[in-house]
Amino acid sequence: MRVRRRLLLIMTVGGLAGAILVAAGAIALLRSAVQERFVDRIGAETALLAGWVEEMDEADDPQEFVAPAARSLGVRVSLIAADGTVVADSSRERESLAQMDNHLDRPEVQGARLRGAAESFRTSATTNVEYFYSARTVDGPGSIKYVRIALPSSLVRQIQSDYAWLVVIVVLGSMIVLVLFGYVAVRRLSRPMEQIAEAVERAAAGDVHAALTIPSVGGEEVIRLATSVRRLQMALLAKIDELDRERSLLSSVVTGMREGLLLVDGERRVRLANDALGTILDLSFDPTGHLIEEVVRHPGVVSDIDAALSDSREVHESVLSLPASDRVFELHVTPLEGSKKTGSPEALVLFVDITRLERLEKVRREFVANVSHELRTPLTSITAFVENLIDGGLGEPEDARKFLEIVQRHANHMGELIEDLTDLSLIETGSVSLELRRVDACEVAREVAARLEPLAASRDVEIRIEIPSPFHVTADRRRLEQMLTNLVNNAIKFNREGGRVRVEGRAEEGRTALIVEDTGIGIPSSSQEKVFERFYQVNRDRSRAVGGTGLGLSIVKHLMRLHGGRVLLESELGHGSRFTLEFSTSDPERRHLPLARDIRTA
DSSP: OOHHHHHHHHHHHHHHHHHHHHHHHHHHHHHHHHHHHHHHHHHHHHHHHHHHHHTOOTTSOHHHHHHHHHHHHTSEEEEEETTSOEEEETTSOGGGGGGSOOOTTSHHHHHHHHHSEEEEEEEOTTTOOEEEEEEEEOOOSTTEEEEEEEEEHHHHHHHHHHHHHHHHHHHHHHHHHHHHHHHHHHHHHHHHHHHHHHHHHHHHTTOTTOOOOOOSSSHHHHHHHHHHHHHHHHHHHHHHHHHHHHHHHHHHHHHHOSSEEEEEOTTSBEEEEOHHHHHHHTOSSOOTTSBHHHHOOOHHHHHHHHHHHHHOOOEEEEEEEOTTOOOEEEEEEEEOSHHHHHTOOOEEEEEEEOHHHHHHHHHHHHHHHHHHHHHHHHHHHHHHHHHHHHTTGGGSHHHHHHHHHHHHHHHHHHHHHHHHHHHHHHHHTTOOOOOOEEEEHHHHHHHHHHHHHHHHHHTTOEEEEEOOSSOEEEEOHHHHHHHHHHHHHHHHHTSOTTOEEEEEEEEETTEEEEEEEEOSSOOOGGGTTTTTSTTOOSSHHHHHHHTOOSOHHHHHHHHHHHTTOEEEEEEOTTSOEEEEEEEESSOOOOOOHHHHHHHHHO
């Protein structure tokens, strides 16, 4: 039931009850007042009648007297002798007076005899009509001792009934007016309450943005209530917006995670899973709502989740290889603290991809093995020849000199190896800053050729510089010289007698390129991607014979990436190799650690 109807019903019932009580009281009061008024009237009329009787003469006929007196007073008039005999009565004929009972025992006559005047309310034995009686003693002519007036009670009751109906009509009219007024007042007062209730109901149904107008009527309490509800609504909206932002943030974080995320409830069903998990597990369906066995087909993962749900125990599995996947993951299963309070256990599962770390660890192990191998050979040779010298080799100058030259060559090789390792480490860790400027590549190439000319001459290799001067590239001069030195040095070492090395410069399509081409032994196609790796050597025996470290091309690749360019290889076994250094014509910004990280992940 609406507030308006309740208030109106309460007001109507209360008003009706009050009206009934008021009407009953008023009717009772009016009946009593009317009766008292009639009693007073017949008392006064009796006194008046007594005066008239006392003024009668002895010769006057009493019966003739009572008739006009009764008509004048509008009552029944009786004259009674001292012995109770009715001398005259306006309600009887003269002939029938003798048949009337003695009235001396009538209550009103007895009261008049004792007190001089009395009243009574009873039914007449003579007329069988109910009357109000009033009697009084008089000093009348003849035997008349008492005068009595009788007023029919029907007349009194009729007047009382008329007054009662008047009261009822007034009360009903007042009640109708009160109900109409109450309806208007209740409507005016309840409308704000109904608006508040409707706004609260709409908010409960989900329409939290429903506007609530502060009413201008309804009293201070209603205005305070509406204001409080409005503040509550605004606080609720603010909280909902905050929760929406947090949910959006959480959704963005979960969606953007590279780790696979899985939330499992106590029934071992998936409640939440991100896109990365679908990619990791190669799922073709939405896993939400499915049993964990339907999503993760790996017994170890399922058992770890069961352990976390049943024992509230955190589980970490360092290395996990999933079926049909070449990646390696670290598994973290964590029971959620909040689920303990609700009695429904939940577990959060993370699949952390550690494939890159495993590969880096593999590279590290291979690197340590390669460095150990590269250093062990010259160290073994140096140790052996030094022992020969100690054991008597110094006594033979020619052998001693030969041994020392070998020791020097191996020591130089170790020095070159350590220098290249240090340089490569600085480049990969981002400790190298490039001083980029416009450099004349022709000038740098000629300086490199001049420095390597003795090595080329010893191997009967011709170096040709076919770069126009000036030929500008945006590069670090020292690092450009280092790259050209590594490439030209390799081209000389792995060339054939009578061969040549050609250094060419080209500018086309927004790029400048330096090309180092040789007529050497070439590189097999199967090894062309690997030659840029650390310590990779196509022919280890030949590389050791010519003094190679296996790090030169790796340094060239990383330095070109720092320059924002790239190095390309074209080679055919037995027909030489062609290395191309491509530089961007735009001036790149100086690159530090961020690019070095890209290099290490490449």
